[in-house]
Amino acid sequence: MKSKKNEFSLVPITWLMLVMACISVWSCAEKTEVEQPPNIVFFFVDDMGWQNTSVPFHTEVTALNKQYRTPNMERLARDGMKFTQAYATAVCSPSRISLMTGINGARHGVTNWTLIKNKATEYEHEKVIAAEWNVNGLQPVPGIERTVHAETLPQLLKTAGYKTIHAGKAHFGAKETPGEDPLNLGFDVNIAGHAAGGPGSYLGQNNFSATWRGGMDVWNVPGLEKYHGEDIFLTEALTVEANKALETAVSENQPFYLYMSHYAVHAPWEIDQRFYQKYIDAGMNEFEATLATMVEGMDKSLGDILDKLDELGVTDNTIIVFMSDNGAPKNTPINVPLRGHKLTPYEGGSRVPLLVKWPDVVNPATVNNQYLIIEDIFPTLLEMAGLEEEADKSVDGKSFMPLLTGNGTYEKDRPIFWHFPSTYEFTPYSAVRKGDWKLIYHHIDRNFELFNLEEDIGETNDLYTTNSEKGNELAKLLSDYLESVSAHMPTDKETGEPVEYPNAVVQ
DSSP states (O other): OHHHHHHHHHHHHHHHHHHHHHHHHHHHHHHHHHHSOOEEEEEEESSOOTTSSSSOOSSSOOHHHHHOOOHHHHHHHHHSEEEEEEEOOSSHHHHHHHHHHSOOHHHHOOOSOOOBTTOOOOOOOSSEEOOOOOTTBEESSTTOTTOEEOOOHHHHHHHTTOEEEEEEOOOOBOBTSGGGSGGGGTOSEEESOOSOSSOSOSBGGGTTOSGGGTOOGGGSOOSOGGGTTSSOBHHHHHHHHHHHHHHHHHHTTOOEEEEEEOOTTSSSOOOOTTTHHHHHHTTOOHHHHHHHHHHHHHHHHHHHHHHHHHHTTOGGGEEEEEEESSOOOTTSOOOTTSOOOTTSSSHHHHEEEEEEEOTTTSOTTEEEOOOEEGGGHHHHHHHHTTOHHHHHTOSSOOOOHHHHHSOSOOOTTOOEEEEEOOOSSSOOEEEEEETTEEEEEETTTTEEEEEETTTOTTOOOOOTTTOHHHHHHHHHHHHHHHHHTTOOOOEETTTOSBOOOGGGGOO
């Protein structure tokens, strides 16, 4: 009997041990899941204006919103936060380097688009000589002439164990420099990225080459030879390859950073036949319909990536950030109510769509009207990845985590700056926004424009002459910043001297 009693008395003890073991396993699994850094997808679109989407970033739906079909952007907006006042620079390479480094364009000195080593991309101007700038772009090592060297976002993410994937347009460094290859700038995988800022062609039948239009070989998209001669659009090919890279990262049990950087919707504008006919049937002309197909193809890519994340079972631990690198170009419809286009100092040049989805952190279907700028992406993504110390080292960018989480404080009226001392498709300028006020300093005639963006989003009412006190306050702020970063200015041909900083010529 004694042995039998002892035998039965062991049963509850054994079950208790099993239950405790299971609880321990579950606790460890839960702890592991919490500690796993989030995957990050930065979905970057080229030359997409603030209104080139069916998602309204204005206070009301506009005519342009009705022209485009972007259901997956709508899906992202429902699931996350929409920022109505996000800014980039007004041209691509400066935006991309600010994103990679957290440094403002006036400081990093890549103030126009890069391509050929040691060759500027300016036009001749009768009154000024464009400023010297870092025409060779971003480089992984110091000592290369006319470049900026800095530790990059993907390099820092790799220190936290991320697999870093580049897909699409790079445009970081000039041809025949190390910076032209994303693999030299912190990416583990490079899909089709090189020195050029646009594709030779979007069509697989054209081998993604510029030959069909008599263009230089530098525009030919590399690494997609398997699709040559095929009936496939570049946006689709990049998405297929990016999703394969995601599969590999998940199979290797690595957190990943996917920089999905589309060439679309940059020129050359070519028809994506998958979507064309319905836009023609809706009454659009050929060019409008062509652009709309490229926008919808980009949006389908977003949807395909979201679906892949679902398929791989990682959606709940993946952050999605959607953004454009500058405003829409002058060949495309003006993004009313905004004034201006790509390369200009007006809102149409630099205000861009921004959406952020972060499951269980960012409340769905929320709207944020606080302004921010592209160098802020750098510290924000680092902080998302748990790299707070690295994020704090950002030179110009400020993390907007408090806006996403509702925790902490954010400097709502901080000044943000733009600097374009070049003579390419627009005259040189510098600009600052602080609070509702924006000041533009035109370098050639030394004139100012002052706008209150809260009251005048279209920048139609120049208030500089009627509110010179506010204008001069911002001119000093802009001057102090330009001087602090040793920003280069154009040279006045008549005097042979650099154009003055704005504070020297205030009225």
